[in-house]
Amino acid sequence: MTVGLPPSLHRGGQPLTRLYPGWQASARYRAPADGLDVLSLHHTETGQEACWWLSSDDEILACHALALDSHWNGQIMEAIGPALQQFCAALLSGETPLPDDGTGLHDSLVPLTSLPSVAQFQLLGLWFQAAVGTRLRLLSPASLPDDDGIRPDTPTAPFAPGRLRHLLDTQPVGPHTMTTSPFSGRMLRAELTMPTEKGVACRFSDEEDGQTFYLFWYTPTGRKAPPKDRKPLFYHPATRLLLGDSPFLPLVPVFLLSWFISNPHCVEELRHAHPFRLEDYGVGRASALWEEFIPATPAPAAEKQEEAGQNRTSFPFSSELWVRSSIFRAGQAAGLPGRERWKKSPPQNHEKTTDAGHENHDES
Template sequence: MTAAHPAELHRRGQPLTGLYPGWEMGQRISGPAGMDILILQHPRTKEEAYWWLSPDGEILACHALALRGTWQEALVKTLDPVLQPLSASLLDGAAPLPSEDDLLNEPLPLLRALPAPARLQLVTLWFQTARAAMHVISLTALLEHENESPFPPAFIQKLFRTRLAGPHSLACSPFNGDIIRTELTITLEQGIACRFTDPQEELTFYLFWPHGDEGNTSPETIPPIFYLPKASLLVGEGLFTPLVPTFLLSWFIGTPHCVEELKQARPFTLEDYGVGHASALWDNLSSPKKTTERGKAGQILSSFPFSSLLWGQAAFLRPLGETPFTPLEDEIHNKPTQKRAQKPYQPRKKKRKKGRKRRS
């Protein structure tokens, strides 16, 4: 027995006359590029599915990633002019924050009106088509190739020991070991993410804690996933790891008020940690200040080695079978630490205290 369905829906020229048992047709919503999204609901299981339709009722696909040909090209062409600057400013932190007018440009209002899962499908399609390919590795693999990694091992290990501590969590910068304060805490259906920006390197990164099996985040047991947009790098394990960028970008699209919160974000100060613990905090995490040089165009050249061949030729980012790569020497990791020569310890001679002579 199947549920009745409107005859105007068709696929490959054949009218659709029914649905699987238990499924019902829901709302039909206008989407970008002239497409419609039909919401299908299962009242007993509370599940939802989404069909992508042409204006005349042709069922194009049951998932945005399954769209092909001209429809996929039209979607990417429509989304790209808006999502490129939005991802550069909110996701990557490489451009100034958008204004309110920027957030009202089409097709952003259409994307916000969609259910979150349907919006996530579109963002994932655009991300896979228009953005650079992601480098996804585990923390173990990163530490095994520490000579080729741009992160000092001690700093990256401390970063992965970060635990959630309210809306303003603290973390160790993977670039220089400094303590930085989260700019934004993002609550998602799949987990919780924190947005950080290193003020010295001017680089934005994220830590994402996925929900456990029961839908609860366990910061004490679940290690975070590290996402660095500048390098298209994801460090972590689990099925959610490659999807973290699309989770974040979809949330930014649906939460325009986050721009104001980012504008009010302030850097870390010792008062955030507590005066009584300040000295212990900096004992192991402080690092010497690094000098920066200015390029011909006047821009500041970061000491973080994105311009080197580490990302393109490192063993864990290279297809199997290629010639092993000898890592370039980098001043951040390979420069020997100069220690002051210490004189041998010599005990001081105790001086006798001069006292008054007793009279006989």
């Protein structure tokens, strides 16, 4: 008999005395329903995990929470449903304000968090399917209309298809991940970077519209980061819209919920998150932008000190590629003179001087 396997374990009146080769029973837990237990199992070679749902008298009821009958489903939903609904509204969708005490929100889910991760994930999937699953809108990027107008009768409503296509070009770069809002078009910075079991997700909020959404990059097994050509999956909780090409698309909300539950510190991170600001990346200091293109004369130590909250090496504003592609193009579109044109024909009030209090823009 496998180590840890309950001696009285049975199914359909037949005793179960052994498991498939390589599998072992790890531990037994109380499930969030009276008379229901969870038996966790693992494979000694692959590390794969599984769980069985047992009655108090050791009968195997199901090998997955989704296979439990309506009696047990009802008891589980009654036990964890209200806490998950509150948790979802505050963290996943951002519909309600963050709680003053983040630990209190997580404490209400102790019956769930005390279970092994595989059992937690199954119960989250069970709850999400019952609460939201039948109303999810799954959309493939290939089905986006060519018309960029916003109409109530389109599958992408309330989003403009063009903005969604642009959103799917976003690449993950950790805490510096930025994208454009599908609501207002403004630049947004990730509030949270969330490494999950199947990939990495970023949480964004557009304060102008009061909307929260997620981008999720699926990472194949064995890779530490998603492929560079991988398009993200888009999830907007308020409209239950999931956009992307992946068999895991319907599970993205469950991956996110699982991460939120396992990371209580996220409440404090969200409380201190602030909107995207150019000054956080050193923009506004012309000399810092030009240093990548021309040799700079060593400046006094006082002039080299960085302003608080600014990082001249932060992604993406100190990169030569960003400067060339964004600042230069924006200047040309606005009719501003380029650097060469400035040198050849400077404005009348631009004097070549090195006096104190003036900056010499011309090369000697």
